[in-house]
Amino acid sequence: MKYFVTGGAGFIGSHLVDRLLNMGAVTVYDNLSSGKKDFIGHHLGRNDFHFIQADLLEFATLREAMRGHDVIFHMAANPDARAGIEDTDLDLKQGTIATYNVLEAMRLNGIKEIVFSSSSTVYGETPVKPISEDYGPLLPISLYGASKLACEGLITAFCHLFNMQAWIFRFANVVGARATHGVILDFINKLENNPGELEILGDGSQEKPYIHVEDCVEGILYGFQHSNGQVNIFNLGTSASTCVSTIARMLLEQMGLADVKLKYTGGKRGWPGDVPQVRFDTLRMEKLGWKPRYTSDEAVHEAIKDILKKDN
Numbered sequence: 001m002k003y004f005v006t007g008g009a010g011f012i013g014s015h016l017v018d019r020l021l022n023m024g025a026v027t028v029y030d031n032l033s034s035g036k037k038d039f040i041g042h043h044l045g046r047n048d049f050h051f052i053q054a055d056l057l058e059f060a061t062l063r064e065a066m067r068g069h070d071v072i073f074h075m076a077a078n079p080d081a082r083a084g085i086e087d088t089d090l091d092l093k094q095g096t097i098a099t100y101n102v103l104e105a106m107r108l109n110g111i112k113e114i115v116f117s118s119s120s121t122v123y124g125e126t127p128v129k130p131i132s133e134d135y136g137p138l139l140p141i142s143l144y145g146a147s148k149l150a151c152e153g154l155i156t157a158f159c160h161l162f163n164m165q166a167w168i169f170r171f172a173n174v175v176g177a178r179a180t181h182g183v184i185l186d187f188i189n190k191l192e193n194n195p196g197e198l199e200i201l202g203d204g205s206q207e208k209p210y211i212h213v214e215d216c217v218e219g220i221l222y223g224f225q226h227s228n229g230q231v232n233i234f235n236l237g238t239s240a241s242t243c244v245s246t247i248a249r250m251l252l253e254q255m256g257l258a259d260v261k262l263k264y265t266g267g268k269r270g271w272p273g274d275v276p277q278v279r280f281d282t283l284r285m286e287k288l289g290w291k292p293r294y295t296s297d298e299a300v301h302e303a304i305k306d307i308l309k310k311d312n
Contacts, residue, residue: 007076009035095147121145142273172237175303176213201270204245
């Protein structure tokens with residue numbers, strides 16, 4: 001099998017590539033806008049690995065690069081939901097239009113299978129209860145979430161019109177080694193600048209499910225290998241959740257920092273477009289036969305350990 005991974009030099013994508021190389025040949029297509037060549041450097045020189053530094057908006061390049069592959073893992077996107085507030089066409093270009101280009105290149109190359117990294121942000125602001133894949137209407141409150149939902153719509157339409165097959169995974173908050181953004185890195189950077197005070201956006205009660213990147217990749221591959229509908233949609237995360245204040249306390253403990261003042265900016269959400277309370281119904285993946293190895297709190301704990309180990 002030949003796998004084509006967009007965003008394969010990114011946080012989640014590079015971990016996925018590590019696993020896919022045990023299953024076949026892999027081509028990584030990445031513009032390195034947020035990914036890093038270091039994340040895939042240990043594979044360079046292998047006969048079954050190929051890296052192409054290019055943008056998904058370069059359609060002719062994409063179409064040619066994709067030729068001859070069997071399955072597309074579309075992981076590329078703007079990874080930081082907050083960035084879309086300042087640059088309002090960022091998610092349109094790097095999410096929606098890029099996904100259209102991927103699908104059109106698949107159609108022209110006769111490739112039928114796509115695995116897509118979506119997000120819990122497609123649900124928008126929901127009641128504080130476990131949300132299943134059948135929840136609706138889907139009303140995202142960020143441009144990132146809107147783009148992910150638009151991508152899902154394009155994928156389902158292409159599947160229907162051109163006899164394609166898709167696996168769509170709506171990720172919880174993914175944490176772990178090689179992370180390029182997120183609350184843990186944000187806290188570490190702030191503490192490096194001021195070890196005596198930690199600014200926490202919002203009131204600290206924001207609570208979401210967190211999944212370790214190794215569990216995320218395992219879940220993607222398990223769902224892909226054990227479901228066979230035309231469009232397969234899964235929540236990929238943990239049934240439990242972790243609040244921001246808990247993450248701060250876990251980090252301070254692992255860093256060995258005491259007497260740090262916690263400074264809350266106030267309000268129920270960290271930034272415009274942030275969904276402060278997220279709970280996942282993960283029964284669909286469980287019925288398929290898969291559960292994450294780590295709970296939400298354990299995933300955060302392991303991720304902090306991973307990131308601090310790298311920093312040291």
